[in-house]
Amino acid sequence: FPEELLRLVDIFTPNEIETASLVGFNIDSWDKASEAAHIFLQKGVKQSIIKLGNRGAFLANQKFEQIYPSVPVEAIDTIGAGDAFNGALAVALNEGKTINEAVQWGNAAGAFAATKKGTQTAMPSRSELMVMLG
Structure with missing residues (x-):
């Protein structure tokens, strides 16, 4: 490009x-x-x-x-994991998190998404993301 x-x-x-x-x-x-x-x-x-x-x-x-x-998980379907990463990254930055925190959010969201089949249904809720972040 x-x-x-x-x-x-x-x-x-x-x-x-x-x-x-x-x-x-x-x-x-x-x-x-x-x-x-x-x-x-x-x-x-x-x-x-x-x-x-x-x-x-x-x-x-x-x-x-x-x-x-x-974030260690047993992956089932990785389609959509990158989208989950980017979405969580954007939310974290929009909420004033540092870039380091935002990447951690992205990693956790991508990992969560990989544990589910499908794309939309694999996107984590905020509470699910918080569990992944520990």
């Missing part, structure tokens, strides 16, 4: 397959996630969060980078 659009992106949340297609290499380690995230930052993205499924998520911005291990 047009690289000039990346300069307009505040928070970029590709999954590992999307990331690999954009950067041209597989995201098979945290080092590769870091390398890819920094490519996005160099292109103007303000915060890059690479969703890595059952490995968790990786955040990088101009100030720091952080690994967020996944």
Whole structure:
């Protein structure tokens, strides 16, 4: 896609397959996630969060980078887990949470969604999300 659009992106949340297609290499380690995230930052993205499924998520911005291990669950259906992640991330940020807290919310929501069959029915309620967060 047009690289000039990346300069307009505040928070970029590709999954590992999307990331690999954009950067041209597989995201098979945290080092590769870091390398890819920094490519996005160099292109103007303000915060890059690479969703890595059952490995968790990786955040990088101009100030720091952080690994967020996944919430351990027995996955049944991962379709919609990325959408759950992004939805919870957006809610947390809208409520004034830090980016660190928001990624944790995203991880928990994605993990919850993976434990259910389907997409809409797999999205966690706030109370279910709070249980996942501990």
